Amino acid sequence: LLFEAGDAKLAPPELDKLDQLATALAQRPKLSLQVPGGYHTPSDIPALQEVMVEALIAAEAGEDDPEASAETLTRQARRVLEKISRRDLDDVDLGEIRARNQSVDPETGKQSLDEFAYLVELRGLLAAIQQVPDTELIALGEARQRVIIDYLQRDESASSRVVPTTVAESTINNEGWVVVELGLEVASGKFPVPVTDPEMPTVPAEADDE
Numbered sequence: 001l002l003f004e005a006g007d008a009k010l011a012p013p014e015l016d017k018l019d020q021l022a023t024a025l026a027q028r029p030k031l032s033l034q035v036p037g038g039y040h041t042p043s044d045i046p047a048l049q050e051v052m053v054e055a056l057i058a059a060e061a062g063e064d065d066p067e068a069s070a071e072t073l074t075r076q077a078r079r080v081l082e083k084i085s086r087r088d089l090d091d092v093d094l095g096e097i098r099a100r101n102q103s104v105d106p107e108t109g110k111q112s113l114d115e116f117a118y119l120v121e122l123r124g125l126l127a128a129i130q131q132v133p134d135t136e137l138i139a140l141g142e143a144r145q146r147v148i149i150d151y152l153q154r155d156e157s158a159s160s161r162v163v164p165t166t167v168a169e170s171t172i173n174n175e176g177w178v179v180v181e182l183g184l185e186v187a188s189g190k191f192p193v194p195v196t197d198p199e200m201p202t203v204p205a206e207a208d209d210e
Helices: 012-027 041-061 070-088 094-099 115-128 134-152
Strands: 031-039 102-104 111-113 162-169 183-186
Touching: 012 031, 012 134, 031 134, 041 070, 041 115, 041 134, 070 094, 070 115, 094 115, 134 162
Parallel strands: 031 162
Antiparallel strands: 031 183, 102 111
16 A cells, blocks of 8 residues: 555545455455554655644744735745744854845846745755654554554454554655555465455465365
8 A cells, every 4th residue: 555755644546445455355254454554764754854844834824814815925934934944943044045046037137036946945944954753653654554454444344354563664666655565364374465456365275265
């Protein structure tokens, strides 16, 4: 199953996989499903750092005015980010950061602040100093494990065969999604196999006939 970095929500395609897997479990009562919890440190930490910056901004800015224009919201975001940066970043030189985030009007040749690039850089600098303890990564892995189990246990006939296992470092795919690999196991425990196709689990025929 795939998760976005820093998140424990299941996207619709992953829910479809779980629906197919639940059907397969219902048809094979001798099988149990092993559900680990997973996190990928190099991907999840930057994503969690961004979440922490968003929390800082929300705490400082308060509630948004739903009628505010985009220009007003941009100015507000700039003021908030500059305030947090002065407070949290050691020896920050906002003038220097503004100077390297200039855009040039192709008609007049005049320079002006590229607000978007400026705010992105401030966010990046703030994110880089956020500390993400190991406990946060483990909590994220546990949240991913729990969301899978909760979804599958809607079917009471298979709920006792959905088994949580360890929470550990995981991998990512080529698109950058964090991979949590489930496993199927025959009730006897003799034939643990990875889940390759939720609709048709690959289990030794002799094991399924025991």
